Amino acid sequence: MTSTDTKRVLITGAGSGLGAALADAYQSRGARVFATDRDPAGVGSRTHHLALDITSPDDWSAARDWVERNWGGVDLxxxxxxxxxxxxxxxxxxxxxxxLFEINLFGMVAGLTEFVPLFKRQQSGRIVNVASLAGFVHPGGMGAYNAVKAAVVALSETTGHELAEYGVGCSVVAPSYFQTNLMNDVAGADSALTEVMRSLVEGSRLTAADIAAAVVEGVERGEEIIVPDDAARAAIALKADDRAGYNAVMRRQAAKLNRQ
Structure with a gap:
């Protein structure tokens, strides 16, 4: 998919963080952006916006109705x-x-269930699923997050295989930590793990805009796996090239967490 192909873009979670950065990035490239978020106040300044709780099939149906009625379809x-x-x-x-699974996996499945028939009818377009480095690299203390993001990776690959004959592609995005407000709503029982994650997010030099720019470029190149930052690429390479070294790093981190 080239930049000229990406005319009509629907983004979930566009009220803040990476979603808002992606909306800005695509709008700056001349695309029409349909910004959705569970909190309608977050996307209210966008030209096209809708409240969308991704766990609600009815909300997904309303979003699909909107793009068909107003745009005749969707490209991304x-x-x-x-x-x-x-x-x-x-x-x-x-x-x-x-x-975590209800929102991060089944919310995505609900969207695919609603939109895949539209993509098949169009015989064009692309789906981008935002996962995480945790979908490929699995540190201790993050079992649920690792598992759900690995599931998103698997779902994305499956989606790409199923839709290839219809001219529809699928990309999965796997960033490492970057500055975002994602940690604001974390309320898990493992407070030590939450503080570690928060420090990594707040200490990152990467912004949501940095990740968004890399995602847009990866989509334009038609990449099926978009690893948008150096830290993520290095971690995946370590696991692939030096499993013993990778295990040693992961187990040191887990032991440190257990002492907190």
Whole structure:
């Protein structure tokens, strides 16, 4: 997909963070952006916006109705909305796992269920699913988050295979930590893990705009796996090239977390 192909873009979680940065990036390139978010106040300044709770099939249906009625279809669906979380296996409860999967995976599945028929009819377009470095690299203390983001990676690959014959592509995005407000709503039982994650987010030199720019470029190149920053690429390479070294790093981090 080239920049000239990306005319009509629907983004979830566009009220703040990476979603807002992606909306800005695509608007600056002349695309029409349909910004959605669970909190309508977050996207109210956008020309095209709608309240969309990704766990609601009715909200997804309304979004699909909107793009068909107003645009005649959509070129790019960006499944960005999600929450952060995690915790050590003996600290985080099953309810925390369920919440992460309900929003970060099943919310995405609800969107795909609604929009895939539209993409098939169009026989064009692209779906972008925002996962995380945690979908490929699995540090201790983050079992639920690692698992749900790995599921997003698998779902994205499956989506690409299923839709290829219809001329529709799928990309998955795997950033490392960057400055965002994603940690504002984390309320897990493992407070030590939450503080570690918060420090990594706040200490990152990367901004949401940096990640958004890399995502737009990756989509334009038709990349199926978009790893938008050096830290993420280095971590994935370490796991692939030196599993023993990777295990040693992950286990040192886990041991440090256990001492906090």
């Amino acid at each position: 669906l960006v499944n960005n909305a999600g929450i952060a979380g995690g915790g050590r296996l003996d600290v985080a409860g099953v309810d925390e796992w369920r919440t």
